[in-house]
Amino acid sequence: MTSINLCICGEAGQGLVTIGQLLAKCLVRAGYHIVVTQSYQSRIRGGHNAFFIRVGASPITAPVGPIDLLVPLNEESIEIHRGEMAADGWIFRDADYGMDGDRNLPVPYASFGGGIYVNIAAFAVTGCLLGLDTSLMEGMVREAFGKKGDAASEKNLSVLARTVEWAKNLDIDFKGLPAPASPSRRMMVNGNEAIALGAVAAGVRCGFFYPMTPATSIILTLIKHAREAGIVMEQAEDEIAAVNMAIGASFCGARSMVATSGGGYALMTEGVSLAAMTETPLVIAIAQRPGPATGLPTRTEQGDLEFVLHGGHGEFPRAVFAPGDVTACFALTVKAFDVAEASQGPVFILTDQFLADSYRAVEPFTWPEATGNPAERDREISPEDYQRYALTDDGVSPRAFPGQSGALVVADSDEHTEAGHITEDLRLRPRMVRKRLRKMARIREAVVPPVFSGDASPELLFVCWGSTMGAVEEAVETLRREGRRAAMLHFSQVWPLRPGDFMDTLESAEKVVAVEGNATSQFARLIRRETGFAITRHVNRYDGLPITPGFILDGIARMGKGV
Amino acid sequence: MVTLADYGEYETAWCPGCGNFAILNAVKQALVKADLAPQQVLFVSGIGQAAKLPHYLNANVFNGLHGRSLPVATGAKLANPGLVVIAESGDGCNYGEGGNHFLAALRRNIDITLLVHDNRVYGLTKGQASPTSPEGFVTKAQPLGNPSIPFNPIAVATVMKAGFVARGFAGDVEHLSDLIVQAISHRGFSLVDILQPCVSFNKVNTFSWFKERCRKLDANHDPTDIHAALEVAMAEEDEIPIGVIYQNDRPPFEDKLGLTANGPVKTGETERREAFEKILSAYY
Numbered sequence: 001m002t003s004i005n006l007c008i009c010g011e012a013g014q015g016l017v018t019i020g021q022l023l024a025k026c027l028v029r030a031g032y033h034i035v036v037t038q039s040y041q042s043r044i045r046g047g048h049n050a051f052f053i054r055v056g057a058s059p060i061t062a063p064v065g066p067i068d069l070l071v072p073l074n075e076e077s078i079e080i081h082r083g084e085m086a087a088d089g090w091i092f093r094d095a096d097y098g099m100d101g102d103r104n105l106p107v108p109y110a111s112f113g114g115g116i117y118v119n120i121a122a123f124a125v126t127g128c129l130l131g132l133d134t135s136l137m138e139g140m141v142r143e144a145f146g147k148k149g150d151a152a153s154e155k156n157l158s159v160l161a162r163t164v165e166w167a168k169n170l171d172i173d174f175k176g177l178p179a180p181a182s183p184s185r186r187m188m189v190n191g192n193e194a195i196a197l198g199a200v201a202a203g204v205r206c207g208f209f210y211p212m213t214p215a216t217s218i219i220l221t222l223i224k225h226a227r228e229a230g231i232v233m234e235q236a237e238d239e240i241a242a243v244n245m246a247i248g249a250s251f252c253g254a255r256s257m258v259a260t261s262g263g264g265y266a267l268m269t270e271g272v273s274l275a276a277m278t279e280t281p282l283v284i285a286i287a288q289r290p291g292p293a294t295g296l297p298t299r300t301e302q303g304d305l306e307f308v309l310h311g312g313h314g315e316f317p318r319a320v321f322a323p324g325d326v327t328a329c330f331a332l333t334v335k336a337f338d339v340a341e342a343s344q345g346p347v348f349i350l351t352d353q354f355l356a357d358s359y360r361a362v363e364p365f366t367w368p369e370a371t372g373n374p375a376e377r378d379r380e381i382s383p384e385d386y387q388r389y390a391l392t393d394d395g396v397s398p399r400a401f402p403g404q405s406g407a408l409v410v411a412d413s414d415e416h417t418e419a420g421h422i423t424e425d426l427r428l429r430p431r432m433v434r435k436r437l438r439k440m441a442r443i444r445e446a447v448v449p450p451v452f453s454g455d456a457s458p459e460l461l462f463v464c465w466g467s468t469m470g471a472v473e474e475a476v477e478t479l480r481r482e483g484r485r486a487a488m489l490h491f492s493q494v495w496p497l498r499p500g501d502f503m504d505t506l507e508s509a510e511k512v513v514a515v516e517g518n519a520t521s522q523f524a525r526l527i528r529r530e531t532g533f534a535i536t537r538h539v540n541r542y543d544g545l546p547i548t549p550g551f552i553l554d555g556i557a558r559m560g561k562g563v
Numbered sequence: 564m565v566t567l568a569d570y571g572e573y574e575t576a577w578c579p580g581c582g583n584f585a586i587l588n589a590v591k592q593a594l595v596k597a598d599l600a601p602q603q604v605l606f607v608s609g610i611g612q613a614a615k616l617p618h619y620l621n622a623n624v625f626n627g628l629h630g631r632s633l634p635v636a637t638g639a640k641l642a643n644p645g646l647v648v649i650a651e652s653g654d655g656c657n658y659g660e661g662g663n664h665f666l667a668a669l670r671r672n673i674d675i676t677l678l679v680h681d682n683r684v685y686g687l688t689k690g691q692a693s694p695t696s697p698e699g700f701v702t703k704a705q706p707l708g709n710p711s712i713p714f715n716p717i718a719v720a721t722v723m724k725a726g727f728v729a730r731g732f733a734g735d736v737e738h739l740s741d742l743i744v745q746a747i748s749h750r751g752f753s754l755v756d757i758l759q760p761c762v763s764f765n766k767v768n769t770f771s772w773f774k775e776r777c778r779k780l781d782a783n784h785d786p787t788d789i790h791a792a793l794e795v796a797m798a799e800e801d802e803i804p805i806g807v808i809y810q811n812d813r814p815p816f817e818d819k820l821g822l823t824a825n826g827p828v829k830t831g832e833t834e835r836r837e838a839f840e841k842i843l844s845a846y847y
Contacts (some may be wrong), residue, residue, distance in 0.1 A: 249638035255644075
């Protein structure tokens with residue numbers, strides 16, 4: 001077996017996310033690769049939540065369907081997931097649950113401590129049978145519970161020891177994983193944390209938000225590090241306030257961001273337009289969830305691409321990044337701040353619930369050398385005759401910040417003069433429109449081209465964007481093992497598109513399939529609008545769950561012989 | 564020494580006789596009295612005839628969207644607490660479109676001065692009822708008379724224990740400019756609701772209507788007594804008290820965040836890099 005898909009599940013409030021995280025971190029420290037998928041309901045307690053860890057000794061990039069190891073924390077979980085079990089899958093369950101059949105291990109949780117210690121016992125059994133070192137697990141328990149005092153830590157350690165002792169002597173046919181290649185020191189980070197860390201690296205100084213699932217943990221991560229990094233964070237009264245606060249802070253020279261999901265972004269759109277008109281850098285992170293309206297608040301979808309491309313009244317440049325994995329969340333957030341500053345306007349980081357909550361083992365993030373404090377990199381300006389919107393060849397006017405030089409800085413949401421004052425000079429208006437649009441050249445220069453991988457002359461080319469990258473990669477690998485000439489073209493920047501970067505690839509493929517987490521193939525339609533190239537085959541998922549390699553392969557199979 | 568000339572003279576887009584001219588004069592006089600140079604001051608405004616005021620003097624200006632002067636001002640103040648930030652807009656902008664921001668600003672008590680040009684009518688959109696229009700106020704949009712009762716910003720701000728709550732009148736520039744000086748020097752959120760006539764669209768609350776009713780607060784009024792302040796704020800309108808109605812010394816929002824005058828803008832590169840490396844250590 002190349003990977004094990006394990007599912008820890010139970011009611012909200014049972015602490016399954018905690019043990020999922022502890023186990024995932026142990027696996028990462030032991031050198032394994034992980035893809036975590038979190039499935040939860042929009043409620044605080046009760047209901048059914050699941051923390052999936054797909055773990056592999058060699059690199060893996062996508063979630064998969066069949067469960068190889070189910071660790072239920074309540075009896076109901078077994079019924080819910082029974083149908084998803086792999087043929088040789090195992091269930092490690094409480095010995096008190098009445099259950100027959102093969103491949104299920106009754107664990108005497110009550111004898112290890114029961115009650116609140118079931119979690120640690122489940123962690124211990126699972127870790128032990130996956131082959132984790134006891135010392136690694138002990139260290140993790142100390143880290144996790146040390147803060148609660150010695151007593152709590154000691155009690156948990158003793159439950160761990162007793163459970164491991166029991167599990168070590170088991171003789172069952174559960175195959176663990178081969179040892180991973182020599183473990184390098186890697187981080188365990190999810191998409192939202194990576195965006196927050198990218199923002200810290202980019203020098204974000206102010207963040208404003210109104211809580212909204214699944215974006216909230218971007219903000220909570222920033223808040224966790226705010227004191228240390230010198231960041232001001234404020235929970236605004238609504239998303240309209242949040243985006244306007246970010247613009248106010250950015251106007252004063254502080255790199256600023258907001259984070260939200262589709263519904264919050266709906267309220268922010270006037271601010272997107274304001275950032276464009278006042279030429280104020282603004283980074284907007286959007287973790288998508290299924291809509292319309294409140295939709296499925298805790299599930300995933302790629303349904304807001306067109307909304308993000310078009311939100312905000314009037315015509316103005318923007319850039320939209322769509323990271324394919326956790327590492328890209330970090331790198332593209334750093335880049336988003338730079339592009340926002342270079343083009344003095346709104347820049348988006350578009351992810352979804354799946355990637356937002358998906359922990360991965362990643363190579364350590366590194367300090368971006370090129371970025372820095374905008375105030376330090378401000379161009380020379382002459383305070384006496386400073387004009388915020390001076391007409392320049394590239395459309396970019398030097399920024400000065402109120403109170404930081406002798407210059408008076410005047411910005412206006414109305415059409416304005418070079419000095420920033422309201423105007424109805426209709427001869428000036430087209431010049432200002434063109435000035436703003438000229439900045440698109442700066443954005444275009446910095447575009448991240450799509451990544452091609454797979455067969456060099458494919459008969460089957462998958463086009464995808466954002467978080468579906470890993471699933472498409474693995475589907476392509478599977479097809480190639482079956483002898484198909486398959487390849488992937490993945491876009492981690494979905495606007496603007498530079499057709500020169502990818503048209504040859506599209507045109508030379510025999511068959512092109514667009515893979516998207518939405519119902520209407522929004523990205524395929526964008527490509528057609530921008531290039532005239534029509535993609536006619538589509539794999540779409542819009543049931544709220546992430547796209548898996550299996551889902552893609554099934555989709556291809558359904559297309560019949562021609563594909 | 565800062566002088567009136569530093570703040571300049573500009574042509575305006577206001578109607579002749581508009582109360583905005585007097586308010587502009589009062590604002591400039593206040594800045595001079597407070598000895599603030601234009602470079603130290605940031606005006607943030609929304610949309611409406613009042614919101615154009617910052618274009619008619621020399622200062623840093625962010626003329627944003629309708630209703631949003633307070634959030635932009637809040638972000639600016641947090642980024643650079645050393646700036647004197649003045650939000651300036653009309654009654655529709657602040658109490659209507661921006662109502663939620665007004666309530667939140669009262670709670671935050673951030674050190675911003677809010678000047679509300681309150682003429683009790685929408686001027687720029689030509690005469691609809693505003694949140695402060697009297698009940699029964701007839702307009703083309705409310706032909707049967709305004710069915711709602713007016714918003715009472717002074718009472719709301721007092722109940723919410725805003726740092727500084729005052730009412731001024733555009734017909735008394737000297738008094739108004741003194742109020743604005745006090746509002747600026749108060750550390751915390753300061754509201755100055757400024758009564759003004761709209762010569763084009765408010766034929767009820769005219770200059771003489773206000774003039775007859777506005778009375779400077781009695782010297783005995785104690786603005787630190789919230790009950791006395793509420794009584795003034797809730798008074799019927801046969802007499803309208805102007806002056807400092809309520810005041811407290813609640814610490815401003817910035818103090819609670821531990822911000823220095825430099826704010827977060829100037830943190831150095833080396834410092835930030837060290838912090839970044841330290842932060843990452845929690846993720847291994």
